[in-house]
Amino acid sequence: MATSIVRCAMQEHLDATDCRNVRPGLLELFAALLRLGCTAFGGPAMVPHIRRLAVERKGWLQESQFRLGMAVCQVIPGATAMQVAAYVGLRARGGLGALMAYLGFGLPAFLFMLGLSVVYFQSRDLAAVQSAFAGLNIVVAALVVDAAWNFSSRYLERPIHVLLALATGAWLGLGGNPIWALVLCCALAVLLFRQEDGGGTTPRPHVPAAPIGVGPAVASLLFIVAGLGALYVLDRPHFDLASMMARIDCFAFGGGYVSLPLMLHEVTSRGIMSESMLMDGIALGQVTPGPIVITSTFVGYAVSGLVGAFLATVFVFAPSFFFLSVATAAGERLSGSVWARRALRGSLISLVGLMAAMGGRFLAAVPWGPWEAVVALAAFTALRCKVDVLWVVLVGAALSALVL
Numbered sequence: 001m002a003t004s005i006v007r008c009a010m011q012e013h014l015d016a017t018d019c020r021n022v023r024p025g026l027l028e029l030f031a032a033l034l035r036l037g038c039t040a041f042g043g044p045a046m047v048p049h050i051r052r053l054a055v056e057r058k059g060w061l062q063e064s065q066f067r068l069g070m071a072v073c074q075v076i077p078g079a080t081a082m083q084v085a086a087y088v089g090l091r092a093r094g095g096l097g098a099l100m101a102y103l104g105f106g107l108p109a110f111l112f113m114l115g116l117s118v119v120y121f122q123s124r125d126l127a128a129v130q131s132a133f134a135g136l137n138i139v140v141a142a143l144v145v146d147a148a149w150n151f152s153s154r155y156l157e158r159p160i161h162v163l164l165a166l167a168t169g170a171w172l173g174l175g176g177n178p179i180w181a182l183v184l185c186c187a188l189a190v191l192l193f194r195q196e197d198g199g200g201t202t203p204r205p206h207v208p209a210a211p212i213g214v215g216p217a218v219a220s221l222l223f224i225v226a227g228l229g230a231l232y233v234l235d236r237p238h239f240d241l242a243s244m245m246a247r248i249d250c251f252a253f254g255g256g257y258v259s260l261p262l263m264l265h266e267v268t269s270r271g272i273m274s275e276s277m278l279m280d281g282i283a284l285g286q287v288t289p290g291p292i293v294i295t296s297t298f299v300g301y302a303v304s305g306l307v308g309a310f311l312a313t314v315f316v317f318a319p320s321f322f323f324l325s326v327a328t329a330a331g332e333r334l335s336g337s338v339w340a341r342r343a344l345r346g347s348l349i350s351l352v353g354l355m356a357a358m359g360g361r362f363l364a365a366v367p368w369g370p371w372e373a374v375v376a377l378a379a380f381t382a383l384r385c386k387v388d389v390l391w392v393v394l395v396g397a398a399l400s401a402l403v404l
Helices: 002-011 026-037 043-057 063-074 080-123 127-155 159-173 178-196 215-234 236-250 256-269 275-286 292-330 338-364 370-384 389-403
Strands: none
Touching: 026 043, 026 080, 043 063, 043 080, 063 080, 063 292, 080 215, 080 275, 080 292, 127 256, 127 275, 127 338, 127 370, 127 389, 159 178, 159 338, 178 256, 178 338, 215 236, 215 292, 236 256, 236 292, 256 275, 256 292, 256 338, 275 292, 275 338, 275 389, 370 389
């Protein structure tokens, strides 16, 4: 799906008009994306809503600009909807506009997740809460298995795809670092997937806008380096947390779901939390707006309260902001790159194996009984029937509090 979006964006001859975009105020950008962020359930499903806001309602971007932005956001790491929101701000008002859009769209998710994390860690010893989260662990396992199922039907088109997915899944299942599996899979895809380029030279759409300078990229890189450097000197535990989150984001090619197996490996191998507790955090992330990687707020709060939650959230999104700034400055070259398309394909194939292995680990962590099996089957069936994940999580928690 992601590669088809890239190809469509590159192959369509889009209309180049001379009309000027509407230039929004910074507070207007922030407020509009904040309102949208409050209802941003479903991750990438929010992209059409962002387009409707930026192109149809406000006129901040032209259709050709937005489509190129979608293509660019598909080939860089990070949560897709967050990247698209920042791209709108970047095109409309430069670096400050991107920052305001990023903050506006992501702030509701952070505040919701922070509040739920506080409640969770203060009440998790209550019997009813334990029962609810026992059921939510099952729902999360079903969610991960369903995601692996969906991704496999979408991205595994040839035997070599299946082989690479199985290899990455086996690597994670044996305790290997998923980052190495991801890097190797992307490298192999660049070398092996030449027949999937579609042939010929891809036409590049004309984008009627002034090019984005390197200022936002330089500023975001300086922020990351200075922030991590200061933490390294002044507070090594918080440096470890921030650098871990930045590393997760740097390799999250293909969207927020890629971050989950990376986060699972990092937090369990470092003894930060158990698989069961991370599953609780993922479940909470499903009842908050925003990308699934907002689970980082939960992890940060578990490590160091409010400060940890803030640092984890900032540094799990900061690299994405840098990559977006660089990619937008590079513009058409990156979105039309054959190598970038192949690497993205490899990332999405590895995601299938990583999610399958993660689902297996989560299922193995469940203390199975008759009721647990009923909850798992009901949750998986509901997800296959396209029931909104928010309702699956809420109903699963309510039923589990009653029967488990």
